[in-house]
Amino acid sequence: MATVPASAKVVVIGAGIVGNSLVHHLAKLGWTDIVQIDQGPLPNPGGSTGHASNFIFLTDHSREITDLTLDSVIQYKELGVFTECGGFEVARTEERMEELRRRMSSAKAWGIEAEIVSPAFVKEKVPFIEEDQIIGAFWQPGVGVVDSLRAGTIMREGAVASGALTTVPNVEVLGLDVEDGRIRRVRTDKGDIDAEYVVIACGVWSPKIGDMAGVSIPLTPAVHQMISVGPCPQLAGGTGEINFPIVRDMDTFCYERQHGADMEVGSYAHRAILMEPEDIPTIEQSKLSPTELPFTEEDFDPQLEQAFELMPDLLGADGAEIRYAINGLLSLTSDGSPILGESHVKGLWTAAAVWIKEGPGVGRAVAEWMTRGYSEIDVAHSDIARFHPHMLRREHTRLRTTESFIKTYGIIHPSEQYESDRPQRKSPMYSSQEKLGAEFFETAGWERPFWYASNAGLLDKYGDAVMPREHEWDSRWWSPIINAEHLAMRENAGVIDLSAFQILDIEGPGALDTVQRTCVAQCDVAVGKVIYTPVLDAKGGFLSDLTVMRLGDDHFRVVTGGAHGMADRHTFTAQLPEDGATTLTDRTDEISTIGLWGPVAREVLASLTSDDVSGEGFGMLSCREITVGPGIKVLASRISYVGELGWELYVAMGDALALWEALLEAGADKGVVPVGIGVYGTTGRIEKGYRAYGAELDAERSIVEAGMQRPKVKAADFVGREAYLAQREEAPKAVLCTMTVDDHTSASGIKRYMLGGEPILTRDGGTLTDGHGHHPYVTSAGSAPSLGKHVLLAYLPPEEARIGNELAVSYMEELYPVTVGSIDATSLFDPSNERMR
Amino acid sequence: MVPSPVNVLVAVKRVPDSSSEVLLTADEQAVDGSKAGFTTSPHEECAVEIATQVVAAGEGGGEATVVTLGDKDAAEQLRNALAVGCTQATHVVADAHTLGPIDIARELAAVVRDHEAAGRTHDLVLLGSDASDTGDFQVGIRLAYELGRPVVNGATTVTIEDGVAVAVGKGPEGQETYRVPLPAVVTIREGGVEPRYPSVKGRMAAKKVQIEEREPAAEHRGPQRVKLLLPPPTPSSVQILGEGAAAAPAVVDLFEQLGVLSR
């Protein structure tokens, strides 16, 4: 019986498409002494890769997923295992046609060849389709099928041949040894392997293996049903595996994919059938393979009828039988993204919840990340560090994937909210906000009011200035009250609950070094100063932007958005000195934050405190403890993300409600209202041209392109400094610009409002391309009520970044004129920041 | 010779799939199919195929009815039979492993009698010769005694000629042929016919059939089972002779050593 090597530089657990791609790229990047193990035999160890339907549609609304897919396609083509066949996403309803037009937008934004086509066009390429069942389709000629097992074998065997890799099949992992926060050893039934790095790339089994090291990998195995019908005479006679385009019948959540003389019909329409990783049968226990479970007919029966409607002659052909039917297991996550990157155990990495279409791209990205500390494609949305504790519960994954499974082919609004497993985190003001008719959206588990029904009265007051939206899609998950609250804040003041902020205290002798190394801005400032700073990776891409307060010589407080808070915590933790004397403490659950901004903000705060809050006594970008109202200790920080005078007020959770009520009460007669995150996150900041991480700022963008460079670069070293210095010397390849929409009227006469993600084109619809070869798309879109304009942010080619330049935005396949209003961080509203003083 | 309509009743059993490691339920009363899944006992897949062939060969009007005794989930086996040509289904809802072969034969006989009382005859009753899980080898024979009908055991093909069932199976002396007058019972062994997969249309039609559900008709005696157990695992003592073509000389040495290689 085979044994495993006693030690390795890196052990990759899993020999599916991900593990095989990863060992290939690690070897290519110069790693040696790689050991790959799998519980099953080669070349098909029995995981999800072995039964995948292996087709690749290119366009996803997520740029990250699309980029990983496109990179994977290039790799599959290089390996000679890609067969282009084209693919249709067909619509049976007008609502779906709108969604296909949105897909067209994404295709244009990501640079993918695609077209909206008629039923007759589909019929010509897929003669056995009932064209009467459909009203149109989204056609991507570059869709294809791959042989993922073959691809994996070529990659793995290449790495073995290069001498970098040893692969041992039929090895069961029994344990992962962690010492001093580092992975040390993989224990297996064939012996132990001492290792510096371990990568968990074992698909549906990953949570089970992760648990061995105390690392939660929140994915769930879920069933995808598929049948194979044949032989179909219509498919016979062709050469090779596939001669007809793949059809995704989006409205019935089915796909039809030719496989030789058989037609495979797959479904995402059935109930979510989830499993625990521990319950997956072993190879010995399973009939076909551990991830090909017995087919449950009753779940599939409704789909059979719908598939039959679309292709009756083919699926009903004489002699065509259902020759194979499985409940295939695949991995789902609570937010639909993969789980990649280094866990909180140093040296223990994950590469899981990855589909065939992303496999090689993920292999390359993770290998680069392990080698250099960053990957060429930004995979921040897939970072294992993104999960907050409540998201690591299996229950959360189970509930969220149950809710989202049926949306696999669904029409998902960009602002769509989950319903399950809520509420998780409530601020102390939650009940009070409920009474005000708050519309809660979820961020990092926090229930945040986006607007308040109690402010509906403001709609009359501001009339058409609230920029009402006529179209249901544009106004879904939105309310004109947001814009009314915005105007009230600009007129008087608003109180905003910001409890979702992630608050990290860094204390100890190495605190200054830690923040200096992590942040771009100078952090060696006087105690009581507030710093806004980007955080970069080694290649000068954004990891985050956040604020840092110096509370003492050896005490810094980092405040960052909840959504990205856990990743930021991971970033700072990684910079802590090894000696343990400097600590990072997460105070998110102890401290609430309340924002108070607007022309009367100072007056309101002054009425509640005897401390000096005057312009002279409490300057911009400073922070200080004050006492508010009935003796509430508050750390006030004079900073603004909405372009108004005011403070972020940090207060103990237990005192937050009293502070909230005191502020609203004191401001009641001055027109102060509670204001939702709709203003804070969109209208307020977009009028000011403030960039948001995850929209304008990501790892593929630089400070220079974002127009955020300062005259000087601090002398102290920080991650990305060298790259940043180089970027400053080069002409930018793209420039972040602010545009306004000149005319919203669609062909049907209804005014339409973009929501983000739309391509920016020339006035007559011509393609633009920046210096990276990318096409511009809207990174953020939103109302600027004080300007009476709808504002769009986008990175434009430098030659197009001219104030007054007339371009167009494509929305639902119609062009709307836009004009460039700003080509740097200068805001359209209050450009000299008078109001903040 | 004009074929006349033939009505066939075919009994099927939902059994754990036998292509993987066998596990037992916690109460040690049955084989656990929750991992490998369930299927129709293999001999009965052939019985269903024969039933539909016999009906198809008869003059129009004949019908193949499928019956099972099993828990709610056993309806899947009925639907599968309906998808490949049976047109009616009866489900005796009961935990199969709490009944013995005597009980099951009585329940099936009750179904036949009740159907006949309602005007539905079953000229031919087909079953598998044995179920792949319990392996009792007797239900069909006991059913024949309950009904007072002749029974052929272990046939691989059945045809109807002139009101007589011609059943052929493998016996100690080769292919054995029986000619039994109808009504009769025949138990089937795999090997004479190729069970078909369902078509999409068949599957859709199967879904629309109303399954007759009924309770067990009589008190049962039970299976006389104390418990199930698994044979003790035997540690592997395999001697690897080598890998790939290079092992050929060692293999032929072994042949010589075992004396299976004639010189």
Added chain:
Amino acid sequence: MILVHIETDLDGTASEVSLEAITFARNLSEAGGGVPVDAVVFNELSDDLHKELAAYGVRTVHRIGGDDVAAYSGAGWASAILTAREAARSVVVMAAGTDRGMELMAHVAARAGVAMAANVISFSGLAPFVVTRQVAGGAAREEMVLNQRPAVFTVAGHALEAQPATASGPADVVEHTPSIDAADLLARVVSSEEPEEDLSGALSSAKVVVGAGRGVGGADKFDDVLELTSLLGATLGVSRVVTSAGWRPHHEQVGQTGSRISPELYIPCGISGAIQHWAGCATAKNILAINSDAEAPMVTKATYAVIGDLHEIVPAINEEIKRRKG
């Protein structure tokens, strides 16, 4: 009394499994204080068979003859066995676990209104009489109570080794010529014919069996294994996957729903060793597995194994045999 139904081979002697059944009966007899073991034989009772039964400790042979039992009928023969049982006052009626043995015992039990246990491998008590039998194709066992009389069961093939009695005497012969009810003769063999000659004709008695499974890869890829079969003068046996896929005919199938084999050497090529298949080959004396997966159940359960691609290994073996044969 214990009554054992005896099946004979074509040469008229008792089949191996019937001798095993008698051995089982003797063990049962010893545990039960030495109750006599009787045998029941249909039609021909040759001298050889008579002596053989006596050597195995049978006290009385009940020979059943006459026109009504000349051709086989399950009900008719069972009724005759019950006649013999009446004469012998047997409390146990048993047979070997062959298809015929199962059928006859099922008829006997149904007629007597008692339970029947198929494929018994051992007993663990007499009062109550508890037997252990094979279920799920031999992959599991069932303990079952047989508390009625007669206790009716069959003995699983190769559950024990056939052993002549240490002390044996002559066996009496009692002749029966029962007349059988017409109703019991309705289902009666009307004709029988030799099966067509083929490679696997004698699977169950073959000395060497070459097995072929999914790993062969297709109907047109059997040349290598067929050559090996022919070089060894062996018989071809295949897995259910192979017959389901239509690569080879069903009568070549080894397994729970095919033939049971117990050759001196079984050479499964590309067979993973699913329960369904193992049920048919578990009693092979030696197994040489040829498989690419070193962890396949067939490999771990085998006596010998070669790991690798059967389409490389089998031709190499064929060449080596031819070389040595000159």
